[in-house]
Amino acid sequence: xxxxxxxxxWPPLAYVNSRLERASERRNDxxxxxxxxxxxxxxxxxxxxxxxxxxxxxxxMDVLFAIDEARSFGVESEPVFLGLAxxxxxxxxxxxxxxxxxxxxxxLLVIDLRSIVVQGLLAQEDLQPIAVxxxxxxxxxxxxxxxxxxxxxxxxxxxxxxxxxxCGAQHFPRTDPCVIMLAIDGExxxxxxxxxxxxxxxSCLAGFVEPGETLEEAxxxxxxxxxxxxxxxxVYFSSQxxxxxxxxxIGCHAEATATKLRVDPNEIxxxxxxxxxxxxxxxxxxxxxxxxxxxxxxxxxxxxxxxVERGPDVLREIR
Numbered sequence: 001x002x003x004x005x006x007x008x009x010w011p012p013l014a015y016v017n018s019r020l021e022r023a024s025e026r027r028n029d030x031x032x033x034x035x036x037x038x039x040x041x042x043x044x045x046x047x048x049x050x051x052x053x054x055x056x057x058x059x060x061m062d063v064l065f066a067i068d069e070a071r072s073f074g075v076e077s078e079p080v081f082l083g084l085a086x087x088x089x090x091x092x093x094x095x096x097x098x099x100x101x102x103x104x105x106x107x108l109l110v111i112d113l114r115s116i117v118v119q120g121l122l123a124q125e126d127l128q129p130i131a132v133x134x135x136x137x138x139x140x141x142x143x144x145x146x147x148x149x150x151x152x153x154x155x156x157x158x159x160x161x162x163x164x165x166x167c168g169a170q171h172f173p174r175t176d177p178c179v180i181m182l183a184i185d186g187e188x189x190x191x192x193x194x195x196x197x198x199x200x201x202x203s204c205l206a207g208f209v210e211p212g213e214t215l216e217e218a219x220x221x222x223x224x225x226x227x228x229x230x231x232x233x234x235v236y237f238s239s240q241x242x243x244x245x246x247x248x249x250i251g252c253h254a255e256a257t258a259t260k261l262r263v264d265p266n267e268i269x270x271x272x273x274x275x276x277x278x279x280x281x282x283x284x285x286x287x288x289x290x291x292x293x294x295x296x297x298x299x300x301x302x303x304x305x306x307x308v309e310r311g312p313d314v315l316r317e318i319r
Contacts, residue, residue: 015127015240020090043067048095048110051113052110081158135245179249180250182307187276192270
């Protein structure tokens, strides 16, 4: 009889379930945005490439700064309007790396977003506004010129659009869909390693959805391309914003129909079929060889845990 596993309460995914109300209907109201940024409750997050500025005050730390204070640090962008948190306006600023380096003091910390999540430096509710700001500000940095005619573009709609004054084209932020999937063959699942992973960590396969492709087709193609494994049934599990730089991870379980491995070394370092009991040890960081899964903040952990706890039945569940 297959083993039964129960790890207790589920940890939260990162970058989800924020109290941020995006207030998208306000983005084109210039007077409202000007009033909001002057409001006494207005606060901003400061992004510098892959890093975020935090104020040290124990754990969780503080990621919100008064608008005037943020500007005094030497931010380089116009603010982008993130929305409202309990009716308090929230904005995002970008900062050049050299300016961020100068901010490192006994009171301030400049640290990458992955480390913030892994080390639990912020409250869960503060992660999604950072993800929004980081993705949006990255998009602005990469789209300063019109893709239609090459002329410079200007930010509009409180940072949610860029307009070309030359040809009149309007450009909007994009989110890149990425499938992340756990292939299942009865009492074992398919895990893989990328060369960029920490030592001993194994995870799910993942890849970008291509133009003209359904999510199910992307799951099947990526699993076949990276590991040589054929899958049939695909069941959606959950999704997660992934601001590296501006993706959404679409988590699925998939039923293997042909299990012989043929690893593409250009895509992944290695892949292996892992029995449920062994995957359970990896989740708990108790594997005899020091093997592990991604941390609980990642959707990959949740895909693996759901399978370990429920077995192949996850292929019959639609969330």
